[in-house]
Each structure stands twice: as C-alpha cells, then as structure tokens.
Amino acid sequence: MALPVPRLSIPAALALGSAALGAAFATGLFLGKRWPPWGYRRHQRLLPPQDNPLWQYLLSRSMREHPALRSLRLLTLEQPQGDSMMTCEQAQLLANLARLIKAKKALDLGWPRSDLRGGRRAPEAGTAPVEAGESPTPAAVRAPAQGRAGLTDELLAAGEAGTFDIAVVDADKENCTAYYERCLQLLRPGGVLAVLRVLWRGEVLQPQPKNKAVECVRNLNERILRDARVYISLLPLDDGLSLAFKI
Secondary structure, eight states: OEEEOOOOOSOGGGOOEEOOHHHHHHOSBOOOTTSSTTOOOSSOOOSSOTTOHHHHHHHHTTOOOOHHHHHHHHHHHHSTTGGGSOBHHHHHHHHHHHHHTTOOEEEEESSOOEETGGGEEOOOTTOOEEESSSOSSOEEEEEOGGGHHHHHHHHHHTTOTTOEEEEEEOSOGGGHHHHHHHHHHHEEEEEEEEEEOOSGGGGGGOSSOSSHHHHHHHHHHHHHHTOTTEEEEEEOSTTOEEEEEEO
C-alpha cells in the first residue's frame, strides 16, 4: 500500500522531485528499433564499441527486461536529451547494488527519469510514493535541474545526514565536487555513491582541458582516488561510472 508524502514547503526553485529508486535506476537509454541492440549514445564510446559482437553477447546474456521498459526506452529516446539517460548496464548494476545493501532510502541528483511501475512518468516535484512494509524499491528523493544544490542543503539542514543508503550524481559537472561532498554527508556508513560520466568522452586524458567541465571531472576523480572515507571502483561503463562505498 502506498503512503503519500506531504508536499514540502520550500521555494519553487528548490522543489524536490521524487521517484522510486528502481524507477530511477531502471530507466535510461535502452534498445530502440532504429538503433543497434542495447542502445545508442551520440557521444563517443570508449570501449568496446556498441556493435562489438562480444559486447552484444555480454549484454544479451546479462540484461533482463521488464515488458514495460521497452515502451519506456522508445519514449525516452524521443525526448529532448533522451541520450543523456544512464545506460541499461549501468542501471542494472546500480539496481543490484541497491538490492545487495537492502537500500530503503535514495537520493538522485540527475536528469529526469521515468517510473517503471505501471510505465508512467515520475511524480511531480514535492510528492513521492513510499511503500509500506518490505519493498523491492526504496523511497527516492529526486531533484529537478534547478534544485540540485538546494536539495542537498535542505536535507542536511533538516538533519538527514547519514540517513541515505544510496545516491546517484548525474548532474552538471561544474558543481560535481560539491554534489559529491554533500551526498557523502547524507549517506550512512556502508552506503553507495555513484557518479556518472567521469571519463567525459576520454577528454579527461587531455593535459590541458578545453573546458571547465572536463577540469572539474578530472579534479573529482583525483579527489575520490585520495578520499580515505570511501572504498572505490571506477568502471568503464559507457562514459565512466565511479562507485564510492562510504566507510
């Protein structure tokens, strides 16, 4: 049975979006009729290519798809910035990590995602479905584009530090270090912090980055490497996925 969460009384610019963690993780860029199997990315993939036979075999023997996801993938690809969604392999890995740690509470700082349950769009800002009793998907708090920094500040001010099980950062890279630090404060020990697009199409290898975003991504990667508060893994999934496990 779903229990409604009251609307939060905060400025509209800081309005909270919310969706179930499974929905946030289960959506992204998936198989489309007009593109190669298992998705398409407009930016350059590092390794391996999407049409690589071994990569296609790997996906075909590991990805599981709910019937509702096929419709969601096709709809997502037709939306503005549809190719900015996380890939299917990233989504499934994060969903499995959430199950592994029995996550009950999640934070999503990223692009809009769709609600898997019933194949519908995520709820409007300020409301969230919270499952009563045991649930396969934890309650999730999601920030719209204009409210990401404000969301974390609001949560910390409300005494939510150390209460989240998992957090996903897929937002503007100019502020990625601030998002990382605030999310780490909000996570409990043993919680998981996932940061997407940390290879930035390979531009992190440039000795002198051409833009601010690349420089910020490189700085964050160095920061995470030296952060004694977490265990880390940096995976070459799509445009890079950093996992920081809070100690």
